[in-house]
Amino acid sequence: MAISGFEGFEKRLELHFVGNDPLGLRRLRCDALAQVLDAVQCTVVSAVGNRCFDAYVLSESSLFVYPYKMVLKTCGTTQLLRSVPCLLRHTVDLGLRLRACRFSRGSFIFPQAQPFPHTSFAEEVLYLDERLPGSLCFRRARVLPSSTSHAWHVYSAAASVEEAAAAGSPSTFTVEVCMTELDQSLARGFFREKGDERSGDAAGADMTDLTGIRGINPRALVCGFAFEPCGYSMNGLDRDRYSTVHVTPEDGHSYASFECTGRWAGGGEVMESLRRAIAVFRPGAVSVSFCMGTGGGGGCEEGQVRSSTAGVLEGLGLSCRSQAVEEFPGMGMVTYQTFTSARRK
Ligand SMILES: C[S@+](CC[C@H](N)C(=O)[O-])C[C@H]1O[C@@H](n2cnc3c(N)ncnc32)[C@H](O)[C@@H]1O
Numbered sequence: 001m002a003i004s005g006f007e008g009f010e011k012r013l014e015l016h017f018v019g020n021d022p023l024g025l026r027r028l029r030c031d032a033l034a035q036v037l038d039a040v041q042c043t044v045v046s047a048v049g050n051r052c053f054d055a056y057v058l059s060e061s062s063l064f065v066y067p068y069k070m071v072l073k074t075c076g077t078t079q080l081l082r083s084v085p086c087l088l089r090h091t092v093d094l095g096l097r098l099r100a101c102r103f104s105r106g107s108f109i110f111p112q113a114q115p116f117p118h119t120s121f122a123e124e125v126l127y128l129d130e131r132l133p134g135s136l137c138f139r140r141a142r143v144l145p146s147s148t149s150h151a152w153h154v155y156s157a158a159a160s161v162e163e164a165a166a167a168g169s170p171s172t173f174t175v176e177v178c179m180t181e182l183d184q185s186l187a188r189g190f191f192r193e194k195g196d197e198r199s200g201d202a203a204g205a206d207m208t209d210l211t212g213i214r215g216i217n218p219r220a221l222v223c224g225f226a227f228e229p230c231g232y233s234m235n236g237l238d239r240d241r242y243s244t245v246h247v248t249p250e251d252g253h254s255y256a257s258f259e260c261t262g263r264w265a266g267g268g269e270v271m272e273s274l275r276r277a278i279a280v281f282r283p284g285a286v287s288v289s290f291c292m293g294t295g296g297g298g299g300c301e302e303g304q305v306r307s308s309t310a311g312v313l314e315g316l317g318l319s320c321r322s323q324a325v326e327e328f329p330g331m332g333m334v335t336y337q338t339f340t341s342a343r344r345k
Contacts, residue, residue: 004110005252007110007114008109008253008256009108009109009178010106010257011078011081011105011118012103012176013071014069014071014101014102015087016068016069016098017069017070017098018096022067024094025066025067026067036086036087041060041079042058042060042074044057045233046223052240053066057223060076060078061074064242073244075248079115081118081131084132097135098132098136098159099160100331101136101158102155102156103155104176104289105152106178109253109255110253121143128157138156138159138329139157139158140154140156141155141156142154142328144326145322146336148322154326156329156330158331160330161329173270173290173293174260174290175260175261175289176257177257177259177286179257180255180283181254181285182249182281182284183282184254186281187249187281189210190226191230191249204226208234211232211280220237220243222235231247232249233245243258243260243273244257244259245258258273258277271308274309274313284340284341286338286339287339288336289334289337290333291331302333310337310339313339317342321339
């Protein structure tokens, strides 16, 4: 951990593959996954799977493995992008071909504590540019700004605009929420009692219930883990959709994140999850980023996504301070909105 404090803001990598084996990436052996995570400098603390995907809680955030999609999200001073060369070696052995990659992150609280290749966004982009196969020729790196010092950094690379659009239906989305300045009394719910000798899973299950996290999606199978002396991570599995929450409750640099995937279908369900997740923490500042497939025809329209999001957060006493939108060839549209508590001015 950095001397300054624990860096809650995660780095997130999403990789899409093509192949002929229906199990695809789920065939990756435990020792191969351990090598990939070793390169990043984190470990698995718990794992669960369903018919559609495997979900791992890590010492620093989460990993989701579908047959043709992998999402690796890590916080602290982990070296997320170092997973790429190792992973690509293993996936070639499984007969899988990388067809798209997206890397995203917010602005670090302690940027000086980040090691290579995360010392700057330019370094991260260069690292990926040099290691991704040349066949991923549609590339874009953008920093979506806000009215504060926070910004959303996104890099994407795709082999073909058509191939990627076909694989991600226009109505599928991923939403990433970053919350800081958590309500102190609510953040206390993510500290363990002194002398609590239960396992991280057992203490995590209680935190899931007592803090209201279980209610974010009552249908999900939740795998929660409580760190010592504080901190919490959970993965939720609901059919082919995952959700994940990570909490750094320490006062002064408190942070929580919520992420989920789904289909837009009018947006009611995702907006309700968003409302419940933010209500668990009552943060002073929030950013919400949606990544949506492109192609039109029954999908989610970015203007509608932004106005629904603003409506939900305003209902929680948060005011929209900035909005940005950017298209990434082959990966879709990304929106980025920031909010602060109305009481905070
Ligand atoms: C891994 S969790 C949640 C990560 C998530 N990205 C976040 O920061 O919101 C991080 C919290 O757990 C605490 N923690 C305790 N032991 C830890 C460990 N071995 N590895 C990572 N975090 C640990 C940290 O101090 C922090 O409060």
